[in-house]
Amino acid sequence: WAPPPRLATISPSPSGSSPMPSTPSSPSPPSTTSSSPLPPPPLATTSTSTTPPVAAVAVARKAAPRCDYSEGEWVRSASAPRYNGTSCGATIKGGQNCMAHGRPDTGYLHWRWRPRGGGGCALPPFAPGEFLELVRGRHVAFVGDSLARNQCESLVCLLASGFPAELVRGGNGGDGGDGDEARKFRRWVFPSHNATVSVFWSPFLVNGTEKSSSSSAAAGAGGLDHNRLYLDQPDERWAGELDGIDVVVLSAGHWFLHPAMYYERGEVIGCHHCPEPNRTETGFFGVFRLAVKNALREVITRAARSPSQQQKLAVVTTFSPAHFEGEWDARDACARSEPYAPGEKEVGYMDREMWRSEAEEVAAAAADARVRAPGRVEVEALEVTAMAALRGDGHPGPYMNAFPFAGGERARVPNDCVHWCLPGPIDTWNEILLQLVKRWRDSSSK
Ligand SMILES: *[C@@H]1O[C@H](CO)[C@@H](O)[C@H](O)[C@H]1NC(C)=O
Ligand SMILES: *[C@@H]1O[C@H](CO)[C@@H](O)[C@H](O)[C@H]1NC(C)=O
Numbered sequence: 001w002a003p004p005p006r007l008a009t010i011s012p013s014p015s016g017s018s019p020m021p022s023t024p025s026s027p028s029p030p031s032t033t034s035s036s037p038l039p040p041p042p043l044a045t046t047s048t049s050t051t052p053p054v055a056a057v058a059v060a061r062k063a064a065p066r067c068d069y070s071e072g073e074w075v076r077s078a079s080a081p082r083y084n085g086t087s088c089g090a091t092i093k094g095g096q097n098c099m100a101h102g103r104p105d106t107g108y109l110h111w112r113w114r115p116r117g118g119g120g121c122a123l124p125p126f127a128p129g130e131f132l133e134l135v136r137g138r139h140v141a142f143v144g145d146s147l148a149r150n151q152c153e154s155l156v157c158l159l160a161s162g163f164p165a166e167l168v169r170g171g172n173g174g175d176g177g178d179g180d181e182a183r184k185f186r187r188w189v190f191p192s193h194n195a196t197v198s199v200f201w202s203p204f205l206v207n208g209t210e211k212s213s214s215s216s217a218a219a220g221a222g223g224l225d226h227n228r229l230y231l232d233q234p235d236e237r238w239a240g241e242l243d244g245i246d247v248v249v250l251s252a253g254h255w256f257l258h259p260a261m262y263y264e265r266g267e268v269i270g271c272h273h274c275p276e277p278n279r280t281e282t283g284f285f286g287v288f289r290l291a292v293k294n295a296l297r298e299v300i301t302r303a304a305r306s307p308s309q310q311q312k313l314a315v316v317t318t319f320s321p322a323h324f325e326g327e328w329d330a331r332d333a334c335a336r337s338e339p340y341a342p343g344e345k346e347v348g349y350m351d352r353e354m355w356r357s358e359a360e361e362v363a364a365a366a367a368d369a370r371v372r373a374p375g376r377v378e379v380e381a382l383e384v385t386a387m388a389a390l391r392g393d394g395h396p397g398p399y400m401n402a403f404p405f406a407g408g409e410r411a412r413v414p415n416d417c418v419h420w421c422l423p424g425p426i427d428t429w430n431e432i433l434l435q436l437v438k439r440w441r442d443s444s445s446k
C-alpha cells in the first residue's frame with residue numbers, strides 16, 4: 001500500500017511557517033481547534049468543499065477550558081484492571097480474551113495514561129457508578145467495525161464490574177461463523193440505572209457491501225472480492241435507530257484499506273486497489289473523510305427533525321493504529337511486553353492522516369450542529385491515535401487463538417496486532433469517554 005502522492009505534502013512543514021499552532025516539542029497533533037487548512041480532498045468529485053474552514057470552527061467554540069487527552073505518556077501503575085478474562089469472559093470476544101487464551105505476561109495491564117495537559121486535566125480511573133448515573137435511562141451505542149466492538153466490550157466489562165448487565169439482544173456465541181454474526185448487534189441493559197449499551201456493525205459507517213471473507217459462513221460462492229461503498233446512503237441498520245440513541249460512538253477505519261469501489265448517487269467516484277479495469281486509483285483518505293462526515297451529518301439531520309427535545313452526544317473515536325512488525329504470521333509480529341517509551345515511536349503517516357480527517361470532520365460537524373440542531377447535538381473527538389500508537393504491547397498477537405504454543409514453539413503463527421486485549425489499553429478510551437459524557441451532561445443540563 002502506498003499513500004496517494006497528492007497528500008504527501010500536507011505534513012506540517014519544518015520551515016517555521018507552518019500554520020500548526022503546536023508548541024516546539026509537540027509532534028503537531030491534528031487538534032480539533034487547529035487553524036491548519038484542510039488538505040485537498042483526494043477525490044475531486046466528492047463534496048468535501050462544503051466543509052466550513054476549520055479556523056471558523058475554532059472561533060465558534062465555547063471559551064470554557066477543554067481538556068485535551070490526546071497527547072501524553074503511559075506511566076506504570078500498581079493498580080489492577082477492574083475486570084479480568086474470567087469475570088467478564090462471556091462478554092469478551094475469545095480472540096481478545098488474552099488471559100483466557102494463555103498470554104503469559106501481565107505487565108501490559110499495569111499502565112495508566114497521563115495526559116500532557118496535567119493539572120485539572122488529569123484522567124481519573126473509570127468509575128462505573130458515575131458513568132451509569134450520567135447515562136441513567138439513556139442509550140449508549142457503538143457504531144463501526146471490530147474496534148468499535150472492542151471498545152464496546154471494554155465498556156460493558158468496566159460497567160459490569162460494579163453493576164450487573166443483562167444481554168438483551170444478540171448472543172455471546174463462539175469466535176467465528178454464527179457466533180460472530182450474533183456479536184455484530186449486541187445490546188445490554190444495566191437494570192440498576194435503566195441504561196442501555198449496544199453495538200452496531202457498520203464497518204464503513206455508511207451503506208456498503210463487504211467483501212466476503214473466506215471464514216464467514218455467510219459468504220457463499222460468488223461473494224465479492226472487494227468492498228462497495230455507497231457514500232451518499234446512510235446505513236439504516238444504525239441510522240434508523242438514532243431516535244432511541246442518546247450517545248453514539250463512531251469508530252471505523254481499517255476496512256477502508258481493502259480493495260473497494262466507491263459510489264455516490266449511482267456514479268463511481270473512485271476506487272482503491274481498483275478491482276474494475278481502467279479505473280484510476282484514488283486512495284481511501286478522501287472517502288474515509290466523506291464517510292465520517294456523512295455519518296455525522298446523518299446524526300445531526302435526524303436529531304434536528306426529531307420531534308423529541310432529546311439531547312444527543314456524537315463521539316468519533318479516532319483511528320487506532322496496527323502494530324505489525326514484519327510478517328503477520330511471524331512469531332514476534334507484535335510481541336512487545338511494554339509500551340514504546342516517549343519519543344520512541346512516531347504516529348505513522350497513514351494513522352496521522354486518518355486521525356486528522358476525523359478530527360477535522362468532528363470540528364466541522366460540531367459547528368454544523370450548533371447551526372442546524374442547537375442544543376440538541378454535541379459532537380466530540382475521542383482522540384486515541386497517539387496513545388494507541390505507543391501500545392504495541394497491548395494486542396492479542398498469537399493469543400488471538402487459544403494456547404497457540406501448547407504443541408511447542410512455532411516459527412509461523414497467525415497474529416492479531418490490530419485489536420486490543422481485554423482488559424487492556426482500550427479501557428483507557430472509555431475513561432476518556434466518561435469525561436466526554438460528563439462534559440456533555442454538564443453543558444446540556446444548564
Ligand atoms: C478475576 O476476577 C474475579 C472477580 O473479581 C476474581 O475472583 C478472580 O480471582 C480473578 N481472576 C484472575 C485470574 O485474576
Ligand atoms: C428506562 O429508560 C427508557 C428510555 O431509555 C424509558 O423509556 C423508560 O421509561 C425507562 N424505564 C424506567 C422504569 O424508568
Ligand SMILES: *[C@@H]1O[C@H](CO)[C@@H](O)[C@H](O)[C@H]1NC(C)=O
Nearest residue numbers: 207208230233234235236237
Ligand atoms: C443500502 O442501500 C440499498 C440501496 O439503496 C438499500 O436497499 C439497503 O436497504 C441499504 N442498506 C442499509 C443497511 O441501509
Ligand SMILES: *[C@@H]1O[C@H](CO)[C@@H](O)[C@H](O)[C@H]1NC(C)=O
Nearest residue numbers: 274275276277278279280281
Ligand atoms: C481499457 O482502456 C483501453 C484504452 O482506452 C481499451 O483499449 C480497453 O479495451 C479498455 N479495457 C476495458 C476492459 O475496458
